[in-house]
Amino acid sequence: MNPRRVRKPAARRAPRRAGRIAKMAQAPDFNARERLLDTAGQLMGDRHATDVSLSELAEHSGLNSALVKYYFGNKDGLLLALAERDGAVALRDLQQLLQQDLSPTEKLRRHIGGIINNFYRRPYLNRLLHSLLDSRRADSAAARQITKTFIDPVLELQRELLDQGVRAGEFRSIEPMLFYVSVLGACDHLFNARYALQHFSGRSTVSDAVRERYVAHVIDIFVNGISARPRGGAVADRRTGKSVQHSSKG
Amino acid sequence: MNPRRVRKPAARRAPRRAGRIAKMAQAPDFNARERLLDTAGQLMGDRHATDVSLSELAEHSGLNSALVKYYFGNKDGLLLALAERDGAVALRDLQQLLQQDLSPTEKLRRHIGGIINNFYRRPYLNRLLHSLLDSRRADSAAARQITKTFIDPVLELQRELLDQGVRAGEFRSIEPMLFYVSVLGACDHLFNARYALQHFSGRSTVSDAVRERYVAHVIDIFVNGISARPRGGAVADRRTGKSVQHSSKG
DNA sequence: TGGTTTCTTAACCGATTGATTAATTCTTTC
């Protein structure tokens, strides 16, 4: 029991036609495996959560839920495959950005914009990563896989970006790990805190206008937040460390 | 069916002794209602998630799961009560901070530190709010309640803080809603992205040292990010708006 | 004391979950 790894279903054969079912005939080329991933992602995106049941998956895809076991071993295998597929796209975009001939500040701008727009297209990605990396989870092999193929590379690329900025005299020296957590958190929260936006825009969905304003805002905060400008003005005596045990919250 | 409101159990009477059960006799004064809230919060905090089942709640509290219906109507009622109890504490702290005789910048520092330390003590609070405010949820009355008693006041207090900073010449003008989302997101993500910290510190738990460093980091980013210093240095041509549809992500 | 209210319990309910099986249909190969 508890099948760790499944034999590859050898997806080399010609894809089978949809036959009589053809629910939601949107498939460009019909492939049950991809279709399961697509519908899982779509369901997660619609509800901004990762809790899709196998029966839902079967209903919305027009496929049988047992195919999840056939192609992915179990439900966790499907989630892992989905996270890796979407994560790879995001990772490739970031790699391309770093290679372009732009100032580090401009790269940072586009990086932040890219994160938010990526979360907009796949609102479930961050939550899915969190879920797969949860220590409570039985399959820690999946966690190691995600860490190796996505988290670590993103961290390394961000470190590279920060280094470029420091060398160009545009950024202060920032610990990459702290940068990673704060940037991803700020970007992701736009979609977790949709509720609060009801007062801002009319609807609780994140409209294009709100998203653009939020992109500009986060860019503003972080570009100014880590810029290496001469530390002037009426602000900031740089007393950071011990300001913890004060009181307060919000 | 679907009992909206429950008659108040009139908790005026002298609390009953625990009797023979007395599992985990930690109760200062024994009160089943409070005990349910406490154990729910503790379970959520341990696993950094809000999905506690009634059977778990009964097992860890030594009480019967039917008491949830008795005291809170249903499970959502318990979650709402927990969120309101903890949220009220956080709200009060923020109110007190704003009344103190400090510079807006220093208030902002302490505010950020307070948020993070509050999330440290109650890692479930933010997720619980998100869950209760989810539009998918049946009981939208709970959402309105949370919005009115917590979200709106926090937004108003942050707006006040930002206004103070602008009047004192320390802050630029920042849209409070965008500030709210980005600050809360950056602070909360320290506990959602614990996985990534495994490389940073040894363990996947958020150590005191890491937390202090993160507090200092977020303070640094936001204090500098919204400060009204003369816009000097080699940075930032202020082209914010249309930098969306570029490419990239990370 | 007896009656009423408040509090607590064990047992049970239908619904849903992820997983598993054995049989069946399609495709490829010989």
Add this chain to the structure above:
DNA sequence: GAAAGAATTAATCAATCGGTTAAGAAACCA
């Protein structure tokens, strides 16, 4: 066209979920 392998299906499983009930125990009030 028959054997072999790959893909898909219906049906079922135990486990768990949140919720409900009826009855009993404890405290209160007369």
